[in-house]
Amino acid sequence: MRVTETDWQRLCQQYMMPMAGSRLPLTLVRGEGCLVWDDQGREYLDFVGGWAVNSLGHCPPVTVNALREQAATLIHVSNQFYTIPQVQLARLLVENSCLDKAFFSNSGAEANEGAVKVARKYGKLHRNGAYEVITALSSFHGRTLAMVAATGQPKYQVPFTPLPEGFTHVPYNDIAALKKATTDNTCAVMLEPLQGEGGVNVPDLDYFPAVRRWCDEQGLLLILDEVQTGLGRTGTLWGYQQLGIEPDVITLAKGMASGVVIGALLAKESCAVLSPGDHAHTFGGNPLACAAAYATVSHMLENDIPGQACRVGDYFLDRLNDLRDPLPVVAGARGWGLLLALEFNEDIAEEVQVACMQRGLLLNRIRPNLIRFMPPLIATEAVVDRALAVLKAVLAERGR
Numbered sequence: 233m234r235v236t237e238t239d240w241q242r243l244c245q246q247y248m249m250p251m252a253g254s255r256l257p258l259t260l261v262r263g264e265g266c267l268v269w270d271d272q273g274r275e276y277l278d279f280v281g282g283w284a285v286n287s288l289g290h291c292p293p294v295t296v297n298a299l300r301e302q303a304a305t306l307i308h309v310s311n312q313f314y315t316i317p318q319v320q321l322a323r324l325l326v327e328n329s330c331l332d333k334a335f336f337s338n339s340g341a342e343a344n345e346g347a348v349k350v351a352r353k354y355g356k357l358h359r360n361g362a363y364e365v366i367t368a369l370s371s372f373h374g375r376t377l378a379m380v381a382a383t384g385q386p387k388y389q390v391p392f393t394p395l396p397e398g399f400t401h402v403p404y405n406d407i408a409a410l411k412k413a414t415t416d417n418t419c420a421v422m423l424e425p426l427q428g429e430g431g432v433n434v435p436d437l438d439y440f441p442a443v444r445r446w447c448d449e450q451g452l453l454l455i456l457d458e459v460q461t462g463l464g465r466t467g468t469l470w471g472y473q474q475l476g477i478e479p480d481v482i483t484l485a486k487g488m489a490s491g492v493v494i495g496a497l498l499a500k501e502s503c504a505v506l507s508p509g510d511h512a513h514t515f516g517g518n519p520l521a522c523a524a525a526y527a528t529v530s531h532m533l534e535n536d537i538p539g540q541a542c543r544v545g546d547y548f549l550d551r552l553n554d555l556r557d558p559l560p561v562v563a564g565a566r567g568w569g570l571l572l573a574l575e576f577n578e579d580i581a582e583e584v585q586v587a588c589m590q591r592g593l594l595l596n597r598i599r600p601n602l603i604r605f606m607p608p609l610i611a612t613e614a615v616v617d618r619a620l621a622v623l624k625a626v627l628a629e630r631g632r
């Protein structure tokens with residue numbers, strides 16, 4: 233018996249726990265470049281990009297080939313042995329960043345857990361046992377219990393109290409608040425270079441240099457959560473390059489391996505304090521995931537994908553801001569590279585998202601009045617124009 237579209241969605245409701253957000257009524261079965269298709273054969277332009285994961289587009293041949301080859305060679309062995317893809321990937325990331333040592337996890341949240349362990353151990357070794365990490369309000373650091381505690385948004389915390397201790401939250405972009413919150417118990421500051429999930433909040437130019445100076449003066453580690461901003465998303469390889477500073481630790485995940493499960497923690501030599509057994513995962517950094525990440529990141533570097541994201545992102549941002557004049561409902565656009573948001577003066581994001589989906593454009597709504605764009609970094613101006621045409625038509629129609 234042929235299973236229909238509605239059956240997959242009904243079966244999902246029957247057999248799966250409901251996921252955090254609400255799913256859109258689409259069953260996606262195939263992807264290529266910036267496009268995906270549903271089980272009815274309908275085509276969509278994907279400007280969600282797997283939540284900033286599909287940086288090289290869907291099923292990029294370079295990653296697919298690396299996966300095929302690695303899957304036929306060695307998928308997994310335990311981390312009790314050396315493997316070549318893991319070392320190759322570590323070297324690639326280290327040699328192309330300001331960091332010195334790598335550790336691989338399976339997700340962004342786990343990479344952040346590792347970063348907090350680095351901070352706490354550093355506190356024990358160098359700051360008289362200081363253990364508190366200062367993070368920002370409106371931040372997002374993942375959904376393990378400690379990362380829920382680190383995340384500065386009560387909606388993720390309330391159902392799960394009591395939360396692990398050791399996190400203090402301050403307003404983002406407010407150096408005075410950060411200074412005031414620092415105590416003898418503080419060992420690190422953990423921030424996103426640009427807050428993604430929290431609303432695509434862009435920091436002032438002087439904020440991060442001031443944070444860096446404060447951390448240096450106080451002997452605190454500066455951890456940047458680059459799970460979303462890392463690897464070309466903001467128009468430079470690393471989000472920290474937008475800030476004009478060097479962090480002590482960064483965490484990565486989303487765009488690393490074209491959708492294969494992996495995360496990473498990179499640290500300066502001076503704070504790479506984890507010893508064998510301090511932090512580990514059964515699957516973390518296995519040969520298959522590392523081969524996919526190595527192929528993905530090498531392709532990004534060889535083809536200046538961050539440069540393309542910068543050029544196309546600037547073009548997209550300008551065109552989005554151009555919408556303000558003809559469409560009073562548009563408040564404005566913001567962001568870096570291909571991590572952008574469009575804000576409305578009314579709570580119409582859901583209506584816009586659904587109408588765009590019906591016309592073949594997939595979007596991510598993060599607030600009742602905010603749409604976030606995270607298309608593949610290989611998107612061209614022509615792809616952006618196609619998305620804009622749908623968005624304009626939808627906004628014009630509702631104005632009528």
Ligand SMILES: Cc1ncc(COP(=O)(O)O)c(C=O)c1O
Pocket residue numbers: 283338339340341342344372373374375424428429457458459460461485486
């Ligand atoms: C900045 C940031 N940190 C951490 C995470 C969590 O990553 P993961 O979902 O891979 O655990 C996310 C996910 O959206 C994120 O945007």
